Amino acid sequence: MFTPSVQAPSAVVMVRPHRFHPNPQTAADNAFQARTAQHAPDETALRAYAEVTAAAACLQDAGVRVHLFEDTGERNTPDAVFPNNWFSTHPGGHVAIYPMYAENRRRERRSDVIEMLKAEYRVQDVIDYSGLEADGMFLEGTGAMVLDHLGRIAYTAQSNRADPVALERFCTHFNYEPMAFATADAQGHPCYHTNVMLCVGTAFALGGFHMITDPKRRSAVRERLLETGREVIELSTWQIGEYAGNALELTGTQGRVLALSARAAASLTAEQRAAIERSARLLPLSVPTIEQAGGSVRCMLAGVHLARRGAPEPKIQAKMASRALSASVNSYIFNSK
Structure with missing residues (x-):
């Protein structure tokens, strides 16, 4: 019998696009985009x-619960397939909504997703940061941040999509330690989203640590991951380009799985695969068309870290919930736009 992990949710939200195409508004700072x-x-x-x-x-065959929403394209939302950027969920019943850098991505926020979460899961409050867009501050959810739910650390690559003030505000509300760092690819471009270079699972972390430009900060990030008991798996520049860092650990009915693209899985060495499979089964998904937009499987999955209604709340979630938000925090309830 496997042990549940707060790091690996057992349910996800996905959005199925009807008029998908790479977003011209995100091409300028997304080096992964075709x-x-x-x-x-x-x-x-x-x-x-x-x-x-x-x-x-x-994912459903692996025992992961999938909430699949449709995006018919009437609102011109080419990146709607990547819902993890506009909201996140947290143990204890907390939901965050984020400010988005590209104007047409702001239309991806939808009240029916939030209402589904409230109906299906125990949602205590929703904190809405989207008003920060008016002040030119952006924080694109679990694309901009890779969250260590066990160690309470928000690993964040500095970019247009991860404002330091917004990051501090989120970390204060949700009780995470911000760990920001500058990055650069082989051409000197900063990494637009942290989740294309770093994946934090329960027992391992996949990372393109060579992209962190400051050697001391690079060592600090690796040390923090090692301190939390994880095996650190280094990814090469080529593997990062193959989306090997853009993966998400999930809990299925038979144990934990690592959802990643078929392209990403094929780039892993035998040693890397063995290290991952000591705690999670690889679950490759073929998404070559989606990857033209500059994101891969992890970007497509918004993990649900909430307790289901009608079911006892897992002890591991209850423990983490007590640390997540203090009673003094003012919550901003989401209003449908």
Whole structure:
């Protein structure tokens, strides 16, 4: 019998796009995004729709609960397939809503997702940071931050999409330690989202640590991960480009799985695979069309770290909940736009 982990949720929210295409508003600072289309627009949309459908089915077959929402495209939301950027959930019944850098990504926020969470899970409060957009401050959820729910650390690559004031505000409210660092790829571009270079699981961490430009900060990040008992697995520049860092550990009915793209899984060495599989089974998902937008499997999955209604709250969640928010924090309840 496997032990549940607060790091690996057993449910996710996904969005199936009907009119998917790479977002022109995000191309300037997303070095992972394809610059030329591989297929005609209609074919691209059909392929993306099919990839999300198949990925959701594969996750469900592994025993992960999938809440699948449709995005029909009327609001011009090309990146709607990446819901982890606009909201996150936390043990103890807490939900956060985030300010988005690209204007057309702000339209991805939708009240029906929040209402579903309230109906299906125990939601105590919703803290809405989206008003920070008016002040030019952005924090794109668990894309901008890779959260260690066990060690209470928010690993954050500095970028246009991770404002330090917004980060401090989130960490104060949710009781995380901010650990920010500057990054650069081989061309000197900063990493637009932390979750394309770092994945923190229960017993391991995958990371392109060479991208952290300050050697002392690089060592500090690695040391913090080691201090929390994780095996640190170094990813090469090529593996980062293959999305090997863009993975999410989940809990299925037979144990923990690491959801990642088929492309990412193929890039791992035998030694790296063995290290991961000591605690989680690899679950490759084929999403080559989605990856043209500059994100992969982890970006497609918004983990649900909430207790289901009608079920006893797991002890591990109750323990973490007591640390998550103090009673003095003012909560900003989400208002549908």
